[in-house]
């Protein structure tokens with residue numbers, strides 16, 4: 291049903307037209323069968339009217355079939371396009387914390403495997419519809435031939451559906467288990483990519499990883515899939531047997547207890563045999579449809595429902611950045627990481643802080659004390675569990691959080707560098723970028739043309755400098771650097787703390803710097819010291835200020 295809803299959302303008019311053409315095509319097929327039956331039962335050559343009817347029906351079948359298939363192919367292709375876009379938008383619109391919980395491997399499995407499973411089924415839905423239309427048209431014809439035999443046939447059909455639905459649920463259960471294993475498999479694939487060096491350098495580690503993780507998971511995945519598919523194979527064989535039993539009953543038993551004209555009997559048999567092919571097609575599609583449903587359920591269970599289109603949030607405020615602001619306040623803000631495998635949850639806060647324009651603020655503290663988490667809360671990437679954030683007297687809530695995030699330029703410790711300077715449309719973008727490339731001593735390595743960087747294949751320190759350039763170009767009121775200087779050489783570290791930060795401050799920017807470089811703490815106007823999620827020391831340099 292979800293699959294149909296997806297197609298319906300793509301274009302109701304298109305789908306209605308396609309289904310209409312499909313029904314016409316099915317009706318034409320049933321009409322052709324009926325004509326053949328009539329001719330066979332008359333035992334004499336076709337009259338002119340019947341010949342023309344036959345030709346007409348063949349033409350109708352040809353055209354309607356073609357129109358229906360083309361329409362449905364367009365529709366399913368558009369559904370796949372929409373699916374890819376909706377899912378990408380949906381992921382980007384989801385809260386960061388939710389995405390972190392799903393994990394990179396989980397998102398990758400959705401974006402590749404689930405989309406593939408849903409798309410490949412969407413491609414076959416057109417042909418499925420046409421085959422269903424043929425079956426319905428043939429059933430109507432059978433009903434017209436003899437109501438009693440039709441009722442018996444329908445009885446068998448229900449028996450078939452009933453005996454199909456129970457194993458189908460079981461098969462779905464195994465496909466679900468296989469899908470869970472797929473997530474684990476993607477986690478291992480990610481380890482292969484990210485842990486290549488560690489795996490190459492240690493033979494035993496590599497062998498253990500391949501044997502105990504990759505192979506074991508792939509094996510379990512295969513086992514669940516084989517069981518699921520086998521259940522379908524058994525059910526579809528049973529369906530075929532049921533079909534032939536019904537034909538046998540019709541041919542050998544029914545005529546004994548109920549008088550059926552020979553013409554009706556042969557028409558019935560012919561039509562029933564004609565039904566084998568579309569019914570087989572429908573049954574062969576069941577495993578794919580079930581897998582697509584499992585994929586859809588998985589996507590929706592992760593809170594990435596595809597049912598509604600995601601629209602870009604319309605700002606309540608002008609998109610122009612607030613150049614003039616007075617304060618940013620965190621009022622009793624908290625965040626908790628619920629850690630299932632650990633005894634205690636990590637609780638950050640309650641945090642009470644107030645930032646003003648043109649300040650340099652250092653956030654310092656030991657590993658795991660909560661600095662990056664605090665940074666995600668300040669920048670609006672995490673929504674506070676409790677407490678409030680105000681920018682001037684504006685309370686930050688769901689309606690303006692998107693606007694609020696646009697006030698920040700940040701380089702996080704796990705930053706990502708785009709090869710194009712996306713979303714920056716200044717006429718002098720190349721000139722400005724070139725100027726910063728010179729200032730950050732990257733001009734001998736990187737050039738820029740039409741906003742495209744010549745390369746991002748650089749050392750980690752150089753890549754961080756490129757990320758810094760992006761923030762310069764964004765030119766937003768508040769800057770955040772999460773251990774930016776940790777990969778810089780001593781000379782550039784010095785330049786960063788003693789030249790670049792004061793320059794930004796002189797431009798009226800507020801700069802939040804997460805740092806372990808105590809040698810440069812004196813640069814800060816004030817300092818936040820984190821310990822186990824709490825702000826321990828504030829205004830360390832109060833005497834200086």
Ligand SMILES: Nc1ncnc2c1ncn2[C@@H]1O[C@H](COP(=O)(O)OP(=O)(O)OP(=O)(O)O)[C@@H](O)[C@H]1O
Pocket residue numbers: 390627628629636655656657658659660661662663664820
């Ligand atoms: N994605 C996450 N899921 C669950 N818990 C997390 C996650 N990220 C961090 N934590 C927990 O939150 C605590 C604080 O992490 P955070 O990254 O904020 O520390 P930090 O001060 O920035 O550390 P570092 O100096 O090592 O970067 C950690 O001790 C960890 O237990």
